[in-house]
Structure formats: structure tokens, C-alpha cells
Amino acid sequence: MDLSIIIPLYHKAEDAAEHLPAVYPSLKAKYSSFEILFIIDNGSITDNVAAVYKLQEQYKEISVHRLNKNYGQHFATLCGYSLAKGDIICSIDEDMTQYLNIADYTLLHNQYDALYYYYNKNKMYNSFTRKILSASFKLVVHKILNIEAHSTFRFLNRTLVEKLLNTKHIFWNVDVMIYKNAENIKIEYIALDGITDDNSGYNIPKLFRFAFEIVSEHITVLAGFCVGLIPAFIYFLFSRNIQQTTLVYAATVSVLIGIGFTVKKLTLRTKDKIREALSLHAGINSAA
Numbered sequence: 001m002d003l004s005i006i007i008p009l010y011h012k013a014e015d016a017a018e019h020l021p022a023v024y025p026s027l028k029a030k031y032s033s034f035e036i037l038f039i040i041d042n043g044s045i046t047d048n049v050a051a052v053y054k055l056q057e058q059y060k061e062i063s064v065h066r067l068n069k070n071y072g073q074h075f076a077t078l079c080g081y082s083l084a085k086g087d088i089i090c091s092i093d094e095d096m097t098q099y100l101n102i103a104d105y106t107l108l109h110n111q112y113d114a115l116y117y118y119y120n121k122n123k124m125y126n127s128f129t130r131k132i133l134s135a136s137f138k139l140v141v142h143k144i145l146n147i148e149a150h151s152t153f154r155f156l157n158r159t160l161v162e163k164l165l166n167t168k169h170i171f172w173n174v175d176v177m178i179y180k181n182a183e184n185i186k187i188e189y190i191a192l193d194g195i196t197d198d199n200s201g202y203n204i205p206k207l208f209r210f211a212f213e214i215v216s217e218h219i220t221v222l223a224g225f226c227v228g229l230i231p232a233f234i235y236f237l238f239s240r241n242i243q244q245t246t247l248v249y250a251a252t253v254s255v256l257i258g259i260g261f262t263v264k265k266l267t268l269r270t271k272d273k274i275r276e277a278l279s280l281h282a283g284i285n286s287a288a
Contacts, residue, residue, distance in 0.1 A: 003034040003105060006080030006091040008073050009049055010041050017051040019098035024059060026101045037083055040066040041076035067277060073152075074172040075277070081161050082274045089161050091174070093152045102190060105155045113160040113182035117153040117190050149187050150175040165271040170263055171213035172270070180218075216260060224257035 007016060020036070027034055036059075038052045045066070056062045065083060067076060077091050088105045099117075108115050156164075156178070163181045164174075179185070216223035232249035239245060268276075 001033045001035060001086045002031045002088065004080075004084030004086030004089045005034065005036045005100065006039065006077055006084060006089060007036065007094055007097065008039045008041055008076040008080065008091070009052065009094055010070070010073070011046055012048045013038070013052045013094055014048055015095040016097045017055060020055060020062075021058075023098060023100050034061055035085060036062045037080050038062070038064045039076045039080045039083075040064065041073065042067070042070055065278075071277060072172070074174045075274075077174050078164070078172060078270060079274050079277060081156075082165055082271060082278070084161070087158050088155055089158070090155045091152065092154075096153055099153070099190070103153070103155065107186060107188065108155060108157055112184045112186040113157055114178050114185045115155040116149060116151055116185065116187045117155075118149045118151050118187050119153075119190050147175060147179045148185070150178075153190075154178070165274070166269055168264065168267050168269055170217050170267050173210065173214060176214055176218065177270075217264070220260040220264070221257055224253045224260060227256055228253035 009016075016038070038056075040049055040052075042049070052062070052064050056064050065079070067079065071079075080091065081089055088108060090100075090103065090105065092100065103117060105115065154174075160178070160182055164177050167177065167181065169177065212223075215226075228249055231252050232245055235248045236242070236245040
């Protein structure tokens with residue numbers, strides 16, 4: 001199969017329901033064989049999301065898969081990767097499906113593992129606070145992990161996808177996983193209009209959580225030193241003893257770092273965690 005398109009959903013699918021029928025003919029003309037997989041990252045089905053089941057009835061290339069609870073967009077995307085049959089796998093947000101026509105995965109050729117269609121996200125933020133925090137997140141986390149640019153509109157070759165599925169991760173961030181495992185990444189800038197963060201699930205607490213998860217997993221020692229400050233500070237407030245506080249801090253950091261590395265060693269491969277999640281929702285993939 002030429003291409004698999006993964007579209008994770010949470011609580012809405014209006015744009016996909018509206019735009020996929022319009023882009024379907026061009027997809028049919030461009031690719032000799034393709035599939036579109038909707039991954040519903042939610043145990044319940046809203047009327048808006050249920051619309052994709054009608055698309056499944058209308059087009060043989062479309063299939064709908066529902067997780068039994070909300071695992072998060074990144075894990076839902078990885079579930080789609082595990083189900084995909086294509087040699088090239090695309091993932092894209094539901095509200096961007098109208099732009100599938102502009103993509104050309106042949107840009108991957110044999111020299112790139114991943115192709116990002118990058119767009120100016122600063123224009124999509126309606127909240128000034130969100131814009132500032134997002135910029136700070138990229139400045140710190142992206143520099144630490146050497147991420148050049150990313151978006152949810154990505155094409156990966158089959159080899160890279162298999163590599164991602166066989167890695168061990170405590171937390172899931174598709175872009176971090178890609179940049180840590182891909183040797184060659186191509187970035188194409190595209191101009192998109194009308195994309196906003198009105199329905200984004202990435203609120204301020206989640207941005208902080210993502211930053212903590214990324215740092216704690218990939219820079220475990222630094223995370224240990226940072227988190228260890230909290231109990232040490234509390235201890236100092238009660239003891240007022242700098243020497244004892246230093247010992248408490250050193251002991252806490254050692255324990256945290258040890259726990260971090262132990263959890264990383266014992267965690268399952270990504271594909272095994274996905275297999276567990278998919279087995280949990282077996283039998284619920286219907287509109288009922």
C-alpha cells in the first residue's frame with residue numbers, strides 16, 4: 001500500500017467530515033492505494049465524532065478505531081502508526097484535512113526518514129499567554145533535544161515507524177521520538193489560513209506537564225536535581241539546618257535518578273503498550 005493517513009480525534013470531526021469528500025478524488029488520482037484511519041481518543045462518542053462512521057460507510061479506504069479512554073493525541077497517533085499498512089504513513093490533525101491535497105510524500109524519496117509540513121503556529125494562537133508559553137517551551141525543550149521544527153502534519157517512512165514502535169518510552173511525544181530516531185528529516189514550509197487553537201486540548205497545565213515529562217525521561221539527571229529541590233526546601237523550612245538539608249537534597253536526588261533509570265529500563269516497548277491499549281478497546285469500535 002502506498003500511503004496510510006492517520007487522523008486522531010478527540011471530541012470533534014466536523015472539518016474532516018466536510019473536507020474529506022472534497023479531497024478524496026485527488027487522493028484517489030494521486031495514490032494507487034491508500035487508507036485513512038480515524039483514531040478516536042475517547043471512550044465516548046459525540047454526535048460530531050460519530051460523523052466519521054458515515055464516511056467509513058461511504059469510502060472503503062476509511063476505517064474508524066476507538067480507544068476506550070483518552071490517552072492523549074500522541075499515543076493515539078502511535079496507535080494509528082501500529083495499525084497502518086502503508087509504506088509511507090502520514091499523520092494530520094482533523095481540522096487540517098483540507099490540506100492533504102498539497103502534500104507530496106514523494107519528497108521523502110529514499111534520502112529522508114521524515115517529512116514535516118511546517119506552518120507558522122504563532123498565527124494560530126488566540127491567547128497571548130499561550131503564545132508566550134509555547135514559544136518558551138520550544139526555546140527550552142527544542143534546544144535541549146535538538147528539534148529544529150515540528151508540526152502535526154508529518155510523513156514518515158515505514159522503517160522509521162517500525163523503529164518508533166520498537167523503542168521504549170515512559171511518556172509519548174511523537175516529535176521527540178522522531179528526532180531521536182530519524183537520521184534525515186526534511187522540513188517544508190507551507191502557508192495555512194484559518195487554523196486556530198480554539199479547540200486545542202493543549203492548555204497551559206498540559207504544556208507544563210509535557211515539558212516535565214520530556215525532561216524527566218530524556219534528561220533524567222537534570223530532572224532529579226530540579227525535583228529534588230522541592231523536598232529539600234520543605235525540609236529546610238522546618239529544620240533551618242543547611243548541612244542536613246544538603247544531605248537530604250543529595251539523598252533525594254539519588255533516589256529520584258535511580259527511580260527514573262529503573263522505570264526506563266523496565267518499561268515496555270511502545271508497540272507492547274499500544275497492544276495493551278488496543279486489546280482493552282477490542283469490540284467497541286462501532287458507532288453504538
